Amino acid sequence: xxxxxxxxxxxxxxxxxxxxxxxxxxxxxxxxxxxxxxxxxxxxxxxxxxxxxxxxxxxxxxxxxxxxxxxxxxxxxxxxxxxxxxxxxxxxxxxxxxxxxxxxxxxxxxxxxxxxxxxxxxxxxxxxxxxxxxxxxxxxxxxxxxxxxxxxxxxxxxxxxxxxxxxxxxxxxxxxxxxxxxxxxxxxxxxxxxxxxxxxxxxxxxxxxxxxxxxxxxxxxxxxxxxxxxxxxxxxxxxxxxxxxxxxxxxxxxxxxxxxxxxxxxxxxxxxxxxxxxxxxxxxxxxxxxxxxxxxxxxxxxxxxxxxxxxxxxxxxxxxxxxxxxxxxxxxxxxxxxxxxxxxxxxxxxxxxxxxxxxxxxxxxxx
Amino acid sequence: xxxxxxxxxxxxxxxxxxxxxxxxxxxxxxxxxxxxxxxxxxxxxxxxxxxxxxxxxxxxxxxxxxxxxxxxxxxxxxxxxxxxxxxxxxxxxxxxxxxxxxxxxxxxxxxxxxxxxxxxxxxxxxxxxxxxxxxxxxxxxxxxxxxxxxxxxxxxxxxxxxxxxxxxxxxxxxxxxxxxxxxxxxxxxxxxxxxxxxxxxxxxxxxxxxxxxxxxxxxxxxxxxxxxxxxxxxxxxxxxxxxxxxxxxxxxxxxxxxxxxxxxxxxxxxxxxxxxxxxxxxxxxxxxxxxxxxxxxxxxxxxxxxxxxxxxxxxxxxxxxxxxxxxxxxxxxxxxxxxxxxxxxxxxxxxxxxxxxxxxxxxxxxx
Numbered sequence: 001x002x003x004x005x006x007x008x009x010x011x012x013x014x015x016x017x018x019x020x021x022x023x024x025x026x027x028x029x030x031x032x033x034x035x036x037x038x039x040x041x042x043x044x045x046x047x048x049x050x051x052x053x054x055x056x057x058x059x060x061x062x063x064x065x066x067x068x069x070x071x072x073x074x075x076x077x078x079x080x081x082x083x084x085x086x087x088x089x090x091x092x093x094x095x096x097x098x099x100x101x102x103x104x105x106x107x108x109x110x111x112x113x114x115x116x117x118x119x120x121x122x123x124x125x126x127x128x129x130x131x132x133x134x135x136x137x138x139x140x141x142x143x144x145x146x147x148x149x150x151x152x153x154x155x156x157x158x159x160x161x162x163x164x165x166x167x168x169x170x171x172x173x174x175x176x177x178x179x180x181x182x183x184x185x186x187x188x189x190x191x192x193x194x195x196x197x198x199x200x201x202x203x204x205x206x207x208x209x210x211x212x213x214x215x216x217x218x219x220x221x222x223x224x225x226x227x228x229x230x231x232x233x234x235x236x237x238x239x240x241x242x243x244x245x246x247x248x249x250x251x252x253x254x255x256x257x258x259x260x261x262x263x264x265x266x267x268x269x270x271x272x273x274x275x276x277x278x279x280x281x282x283x284x285x286x287x288x289x290x291x292x293x294x295x296x297x298x299x300x301x302x303x304x305x306x307x308x309x310x311x312x313x314x315x316x317x318x319x320x321x322x323x324x325x326x327x328x329x330x331x332x333x334x335x336x337x338x339x340x341x342x343x344x345x346x347x348x349x350x351x352x353x354x355x356x357x358x359x360x361x362x363x364x365x366x367x
Numbered sequence: 368x369x370x371x372x373x374x375x376x377x378x379x380x381x382x383x384x385x386x387x388x389x390x391x392x393x394x395x396x397x398x399x400x401x402x403x404x405x406x407x408x409x410x411x412x413x414x415x416x417x418x419x420x421x422x423x424x425x426x427x428x429x430x431x432x433x434x435x436x437x438x439x440x441x442x443x444x445x446x447x448x449x450x451x452x453x454x455x456x457x458x459x460x461x462x463x464x465x466x467x468x469x470x471x472x473x474x475x476x477x478x479x480x481x482x483x484x485x486x487x488x489x490x491x492x493x494x495x496x497x498x499x500x501x502x503x504x505x506x507x508x509x510x511x512x513x514x515x516x517x518x519x520x521x522x523x524x525x526x527x528x529x530x531x532x533x534x535x536x537x538x539x540x541x542x543x544x545x546x547x548x549x550x551x552x553x554x555x556x557x558x559x560x561x562x563x564x565x566x567x568x569x570x571x572x573x574x575x576x577x578x579x580x581x582x583x584x585x586x587x588x589x590x591x592x593x594x595x596x597x598x599x600x601x602x603x604x605x606x607x608x609x610x611x612x613x614x615x616x617x618x619x620x621x622x623x624x625x626x627x628x629x630x631x632x633x634x635x636x637x638x639x640x641x642x643x644x645x646x647x648x649x650x651x652x653x654x655x656x657x658x659x660x661x662x663x664x665x666x667x668x669x670x671x672x673x674x675x676x677x678x679x680x681x682x683x684x685x686x687x688x689x690x691x692x693x694x695x696x697x698x699x700x701x702x703x704x705x706x707x708x709x710x711x712x713x714x715x716x717x718x719x720x721x722x723x724x725x726x727x728x729x730x731x732x733x734x
Contacts, residue, residue, distance in 0.1 A: 070647055073639060074441060074644050075640065076638075134501060137654060138662040142662035168728075254730075273440060276440040279651075280437055280648050281647055281651075284647045288508060291508045291509055292508070297729070301728065302724075354669065361537075361616065361668065362535030362597070362616060362664070363616070
């Protein structure tokens with residue numbers, strides 16, 4: 001933190017607000033130096049970006065496409081990125097390996113997919129009862145989160161960038177009313193990751209199933225419940241036609257971060273302008289994707305509501321508090337078995353505690 | 368909104384999650400086409416950016432500086448932006464005129480400063496009891512907000528870009544306890560803009576004073592209260608040394624947007640890559656400045672708390688609800704006297720109502 005002397009601070013503040021015109025400063029020419037002969041790098045790059053999303057998947061895949069378009073435009077075509085949906089080049093869950101080995105130079109996905117390779121990765125994706133989109137971006141950029149992420153991915157020959165966030169998700173679709181934690185017992189629910197472990201601890205069974213089978217599985221009663229994303233994506237999947245209740249909040253994914261990963265050798269070969277173009281474009285994805293999610297989820301929240309068939313219900317308080325307690329056990333188990341998870345989560349937890357208290361002050365009257 | 372057929376959607380989702388490797392796709396070469404002879408524009412631009420902030424002002428001025436640095440790096444020095452603090456080239460409140468007339472090509476500030484020239488401008492800066500940072504960005508990009516902003520600024524020969532947000536601010540510093548709305552009567556408070564009009568309607572007097580005089584004015588009792596920004600900036604001003612109570616929330620500035628304004632003729636002269644570099648960099652400022660504000664405000668929230676001299680107090684509910692009612696009168700007065708304000712605020716209000724209901728569902732258990 002740069003130290004700022006209060007008196008100087010006030011002095012500069014005063015300069016600004018004093019109503020004295022400095023007139024037109026003439027030390028700097030507005031003329032364009034059209035004839036300057038700077039060396040412009042003309043080297044071209046054709047890169048592949050593999051993703052964990054279906055091709056052009058609403059919002060998530062669309063921003064991988066946009067990211068490539070923006071970079072094409074910003075670099076005057078000097079960095080062409082060919083975006084591949086899952087299975088177009090490699091299977092979605094081989095994205096990390098493909099970028100690590102250089103089969104593709106770039107990948108777009110979510111860090112929690114790599115929990116099997118590096119347990120600490122999931123804390124960069126989504127943490128049940130964790131931080132929201134704005135808070136987690138503050139942790140990445142100013143709370144040491146991104147440095148830890150880089151440290152973790154260095155072993156995979158990768159450089160990570162935060163690149164998008166889903167915002168708050170929904171708790172999921174249920175055909176059975178959840179009145180107390182007892183109703184989770186025996187519940188077959190499609191829910192992956194840490195959330196799934198919590199459901200299992202609560203006596204339910206966490207089922208994994210391909211996205212393409214979810215509709216039919218819920219319709220036929222193979223599963224009793226499922227979570228997907230939020231109103232927009234869930235409506236596109238048609239779950240509103242076959243479920244009774246739509247529960248909130250999405251305690252298991254309060255603001256899932258997406259990641260851009262880049263093969264380290266490939267990145268280091270780039271000239272500095274293209275490196276900066278990538279870094280800045282990832283930041284633009286970060287704010288625009290979140291805005292897109294929030295606005296489409298708002299629209300589809302009403303669409304589902306207005307069709308009148310679905311009841312939005314909050315999870316009962318005791319259910320959420322039990323989930324929270326069980327989640328602590330799940331996380332403790334991970335952090336006690338993996339030193340890097342312990343280090344990452346300690347940083348995450350401390351930042352969350354502090355920023356949540358500030359949010360309580362700053363935001364509580366506006367939500 | 369692109370229509371997506373549910374079956375196709377599920378099909379593509381299924382492709383992605385099926386555990387079948389497509390092997391290495393060979394249709395696209397990873398080799399770098401080093402010899403391609405694209406035409407790279409070599410034209411150089413030297414621009415001036417005037418700002419409403421003191422030079423290098425913490426966070427706000429710093430991001431104007433960073434924005435220029437990033438663009439320098441991304442453009443290989445083809446777009447050099449010289450950043451001027453308030454009064455270094457023109458007085459801060461002449462920023463809009465300077466960019467409009469082409470004295471400077473760019474400006475960074477906040478739209479509510481231009482309420483005197485275009486009343487509707489303030490709805491793009493900050494609205495008491497309005498949207499938070501994420502919500503307002505969703506409105507700009509996906510709710511028609513930015514289009515309206517462009518429409519308004521077109522008359523000034525300007526193109527606006529959302530470029531930063533302060534996040535939730537604080538309610539201000541008081542040396543007198545606010546127990547009910549009666550305590551606002553006779554209160555002399557430094558508070559500009561719509562918030563100031565609300566205080567006046569509540570029987571107080573809204574005082575304007577240069578930043579450099581605020582400390583002394585509060586210390587000597589010339590004013591009874593003041594609002595500035597939030598814990599970080601307020602601490603740098605030393606208000607914690609001379610006030611008793613620090614009230615929250617910042618009802619008058621729940622998430623103030625900052626703006627980048629560009630002279631239309633200057634922008635249109637740029638090649639398309641530099642245009643895109645500017646647009647994308649403004650988006651990166653948007654997310655990083657917010658993250659910076661939230662993390663520094665968190666740090667200084669604790670710093671002030673731990674020094675033990677200041678009490679953080681919430682405004683009583685009846686005070687806030689009265690402010691809200693009076694704010695409605697203030698806004699109604701503006702919108703009934705200015706057609707563009709009416710149009711802009713109608714769009715703002717509708718978007719706020721909808722997205723707030725979605726936030727109630729998605730975020731309420733996390734704040």
